[in-house]
Amino acid sequence: MKFSILVNEGPYTHQASDTAYQFTKAVLAKGHEVFRVFFYHDGVNNATRLTTPPQDDRNIVNRWSKLAEEHNLDMVVCVAAAQRRGIVDEGEMKRNGKDATNLAAGFRISGLGQLVEAGIQSDRLVVFGD
Amino acid sequence: MLHIINKSPYDRPAFDSALKTGEGAILLIEDGVYAAARGGATEAKISAAQGKFKFYALTQDLEARGIADRVIDGVTTVDYGGFVDLVAEYKTCQSWL
Numbered sequence: 001m002k003f004s005i006l007v008n009e010g011p012y013t014h015q016a017s018d019t020a021y022q023f024t025k026a027v028l029a030k031g032h033e034v035f036r037v038f039f040y041h042d043g044v045n046n047a048t049r050l051t052t053p054p055q056d057d058r059n060i061v062n063r064w065s066k067l068a069e070e071h072n073l074d075m076v077v078c079v080a081a082a083q084r085r086g087i088v089d090e091g092e093m094k095r096n097g098k099d100a101t102n103l104a105a106g107f108r109i110s111g112l113g114q115l116v117e118a119g120i121q122s123d124r125l126v127v128f129g130d
Numbered sequence: 131m132l133h134i135i136n137k138s139p140y141d142r143p144a145f146d147s148a149l150k151t152g153e154g155a156i157l158l159i160e161d162g163v164y165a166a167a168r169g170g171a172t173e174a175k176i177s178a179a180q181g182k183f184k185f186y187a188l189t190q191d192l193e194a195r196g197i198a199d200r201v202i203d204g205v206t207t208v209d210y211g212g213f214v215d216l217v218a219e220y221k222t223c224q225s226w227l
Binding site for chain 2: 001003008014015016019022023025026027029030032123124126127128129130
């Protein structure tokens with residue numbers, strides 16, 4: 001079965017990002033396909049590579065990046081939500097005249113159409129948020 | 131429909147709202163698992179809704195909150211794999227955020 005996951009909450013906030021990650025891992029472990037993980041609203045904060053959590057804490061951002069690398073996941077960050085919160089890739093840096101990028105490995109910035117498409121193409125779309 | 135509830139019933143009305151939809155399955159996750167604790171105000175509601183709803187609670191979140199050993203009869207515990215199975219089993223799912 002084809003799953004997509006929507007993450008609406010940032011890391012280290014309540015629990016949604018953790019639950020979404022554990023759920024995504026379980027979907028893959030069950031042999032299902034993950035069509036896309038879409039990060040929206042404060043969920044885009046899961047995509048900054050500049051986080052430095054304490055060494056004895058989980059690294060939520062790196063964990064997503066690693067999972068994406070291992071399973072070739074399509075992890076999409078909403079562009080409008082990213083612009084508001086300062087999540088920047090090369091293209092956004094040039095377009096908006098910024099002096100740095102911070103998008104973590106495995107993520108890409110795109111539009112809400114990617115969420116709509118995920119809803120259409122997937123058998124299930126599961127929402128995690130606050 | 132599978133209703134996914136991540137808020138404590140003592141904090142937000144999500145659990146009661148889901149019950150008002152009449153029938154289906156309710157999966158309690160995160161702080162939502164407090165609804166599955168024996169002796170609380172939700173015990174009578176869960177008893178009364180048996181037959182209309184199936185109730186599930188996420189084991190890891192019950193354990194994190196120290197209530198895994200006092201789950202109400204009529205609530206089935208599931209792990210993340212069971213969570214995935216429930217989403218697959220029901221054609222639609224609603225996260226009450």
